[in-house]
Amino acid sequence: MSRGALLVLADGRFPAGGHAHSGGAEAAVKAGRVTGAAGLGEFCRGRLHTAGLVSAAVAAAAVLGADPGELDLAVDARTPSPALRVASRRLGRQLMRAARATWPSAELDALAREFPKGAHQPVVLGLVARSAGLGAEDAAYCAAYESVSGPASATVRLLSLDPFDATAVLARLAPELDLVADRAVEAGRRVLAEGVDELPCAAAPLLEIGAEAHAAWAVRLFAS
């Protein structure tokens, strides 16, 4: 692996469209479930161990060589909310665009041809990591970290939260990020041996319900 490439891919400024998405934070703020740094911490912990774990495992499995089409179907099956499925594919397509300029590869071209409107973001992330010369653990870390960094930066904008407090929330979650990345890589290895049913299916119903409500709002700051 190249630690430098990992930093480029994991950078919140990597231009893959994430800035327009709150990862469910906007719906949670509006519903009064997140009102400050403590609530953000709980929200991020919940997202990390559910959506974050699933995404990280999918990304790891993709790096290890699992079939992208099967992984894509598995993500569909683990994403009940149509709004979240749309958001995930849109982000996958945007990541694909950025990655084909930064780490072009025949494999990315093939995936773009198979999914012209976008494969699910964690599937694309896994293949992008491969193109960047990164490993399964790197991709799992990127997915797990994204699952909490997006909501944290969105909440800074939504609540005018002190940015130091929001970043401290992320720092406190680091040991759990390590744990989730480990579990995700193990799951990715099992997928290779036993098939995509080995992927975790940890779910956060409030994220799914919140996303559906959010998609129907007339006025919102974030796309999801």
Place this chain on the structure above:
Amino acid sequence: MHLDHTHDGPAAVSADAHRPDGTHRALRIGLGGPVGSGKTATVAALCRALRDELSLAVVTNDIYTREDAEFLLRAAVLPPERITAVETGACPHTAIRDDISANLEAVEDLEDEVGPLDLILVESGGDNLTATFSKGLVDAQIFVIDVAGGDDIPRKGGPGVTTADLLVVNKTDLAPYVGSDLGRMAADAKAQRAELPVVFQSLRTEAGVGDVARWVRERLAAWTA
């Protein structure tokens, strides 16, 4: 692994002048500027002026609503399938400059779905004087300010006023009512922009958007030449 642009594929990467099927893509012109300066009104007037001679589409970047897209739809300046709204996550300048992926997706989808197109207008959400478009997203940009926002804006400069391919000073009909000195604005703009063009316009007069439409036609002629 190699980092050159030799791979072919279904999606063009940002500024490439050709679409994946080899055809020339549409000219993309960005319109930016502060809130309320008349960007959407200028887009609407341009659509009315050009829609009979060109195949047109519009991408709007609203900050927290679909207000601008809906204004254009209500005004029926173009059929609804030719107007797309991009959501910007509270950061309109990010979506047109630092992370242009959602806007590129919107312009490509428009060309796929209603194309072939001659021209796509990309309207920024109202922002500040530093907001400019990435060259990866647009081929030329118009910065729209207005006389009621203060006649010192050209003097203050900033990337939008200084570097835009066309500076539009809008709502000149209001100048006497808000005490703005058009002569001073023109002199300051000249000092900031040297040879880059400036248009003073009022959409309430007969000339309307005529000068801007002429500039757009010239850009299009150069693009297709």
